[in-house]
Amino acid sequence: MASAVHGQGKRWQARYLGPDGKERTSLWRTKPEAEKEVTTQESAKLSGSWIDPDRGKTKIERVVFDIWLPATNTIERTKREYRGVMNRYLIPEWAGREIRSIRPSEAGAWQNLLTTKYELAGTTPNRVARLVRSVFRLAVIDRMIPLSPFDGIKAPTLVAPQIDPPDVDTVRAILDEAHHDRWAVMTELDALTGLRSGEIRGLRLDKLRLLHKALDVHQQLIYEAGKGYYLDKLKTGAGRRTLPLTQRAVDLLAEYIAKYPPATSGPWAGLVFTMPDGQPIGESTLDWAFKAMCRKAGARPYRWHDLRHHYASVLIAGGENPKVVSKRLGHTDVAFTMRIYAHLFAEAEEQTRSVLDAAWGRSGETQREGGAESSQATGMVPESRQGKRRLVQVNA
Numbered sequence: 001m002a003s004a005v006h007g008q009g010k011r012w013q014a015r016y017l018g019p020d021g022k023e024r025t026s027l028w029r030t031k032p033e034a035e036k037e038v039t040t041q042e043s044a045k046l047s048g049s050w051i052d053p054d055r056g057k058t059k060i061e062r063v064v065f066d067i068w069l070p071a072t073n074t075i076e077r078t079k080r081e082y083r084g085v086m087n088r089y090l091i092p093e094w095a096g097r098e099i100r101s102i103r104p105s106e107a108g109a110w111q112n113l114l115t116t117k118y119e120l121a122g123t124t125p126n127r128v129a130r131l132v133r134s135v136f137r138l139a140v141i142d143r144m145i146p147l148s149p150f151d152g153i154k155a156p157t158l159v160a161p162q163i164d165p166p167d168v169d170t171v172r173a174i175l176d177e178a179h180h181d182r183w184a185v186m187t188e189l190d191a192l193t194g195l196r197s198g199e200i201r202g203l204r205l206d207k208l209r210l211l212h213k214a215l216d217v218h219q220q221l222i223y224e225a226g227k228g229y230y231l232d233k234l235k236t237g238a239g240r241r242t243l244p245l246t247q248r249a250v251d252l253l254a255e256y257i258a259k260y261p262p263a264t265s266g267p268w269a270g271l272v273f274t275m276p277d278g279q280p281i282g283e284s285t286l287d288w289a290f291k292a293m294c295r296k297a298g299a300r301p302y303r304w305h306d307l308r309h310h311y312a313s314v315l316i317a318g319g320e321n322p323k324v325v326s327k328r329l330g331h332t333d334v335a336f337t338m339r340i341y342a343h344l345f346a347e348a349e350e351q352t353r354s355v356l357d358a359a360w361g362r363s364g365e366t367q368r369e370g371g372a373e374s375s376q377a378t379g380m381v382p383e384s385r386q387g388k389r390r391l392v393q394v395n396a
Contacts, residue, residue, distance in 0.1 A: 056100035194311030
């Protein structure tokens with residue numbers, strides 16, 4: 001006689017080999033269901049859409065710290081920053097959850113927490129969300145989950161800060177208030193190169209090619225709690241760049257190095273800018289000195305990074321190509337540069353229109369002076385050559 005549970009429960013086992021050669025098994029109620037499962041998995045293997053059912057059970061903590069973080073193509077210091085971001089905003093919300101268990105509704109709700117619970121603002125919500133979204137994107141690529149729960153969920157709006165850098169006259173006024181050559185030279189050099197704070201504080205003599213009017217930017221000065229100051233490579237490959245130096249920048253550096261020769265031995269040998277005791281200049285110290293100069297000059301309390309924005313604004317106003325501006329600043333892509341300085345490019349475009357309108361304006365075309373047609377009427381437009389203005393004939 002059949003037992004009371006005859007025909008009940010998952011009594012059939014589907015067995016197949018995954019692409020990695022490991023056997024996978026699952027239980028099914030009927031033989032046709034088990035056979036269908038094997039057929040489905042074999043088809044997925046052939047089409048390249050196979051998902052490892054076991055890896056989808058991996059906890060989010062392990063995915064982040066054991067899989068995603070080692071796979072990021074960045075320096076160790078940045079990885080530590082990423083680890084801190086995950087520990088602050090992701091792990092407290094989804095600790096213990098399997099990677100496959102996160103639903104799109106939960107992904108959207110988590111993004112909202114960045115501004116409501118954690119009160120992040122500016123570009124930070126977008127930056128944090130991009131890091132977390134990249135974790136799930138890697139999980140898809142790694143065949144852990146079929147789709148990211150963030151697919152179809154709009155990322156937090158990227159609120160680009162409004163850049164209002166100091167103009168040339170303001171920078172000159174700030175320079176006049178420097179109480180030491182160190183701060184004056186560093187300020188003017190930064191306005192002429194757009195170096196980041198860590199890049200100019202970590203500038204070494206062997207990276208200067210004054211005869212070629214060039215500066216190689218390959219490293220930066222870093223301070224880390226428990227480790228102190230050290231020179232480290234830049235975050236991205238785009239940051240490694242060679243900057244052309246103006247003659248003024250070359251003269252500044254040559255005079256400063258002659259007056260304050262860098263140390264020839266010790267841990268900071270070759271460092272161009274140091275404190276009087278030969279130690280590196282801290283970021284807060286540089287900011288303090290610069291803000292003091294701004295205060296004495298009667299200018300608003302600019303940050304040191306505003307000198308970098310000043311450098312970019314001068315290039316843009318001069319009509320420099322956006323791609324070149326991006327390269328000079330060491331940005332990873334020109335789109336990032338355009339987001340930050342979009343309004344400056346717009347102002348440069350308007351200036352171009354004004355110049356063209358002035359040159360090709362039609363007012364007074366019929367006016368004549370001294371029996372001869374005016375320059376506008378004859379199609380003559382001003383041209384500048386080596387500081388001299390002359391008229392050139394424009395052929396229609």
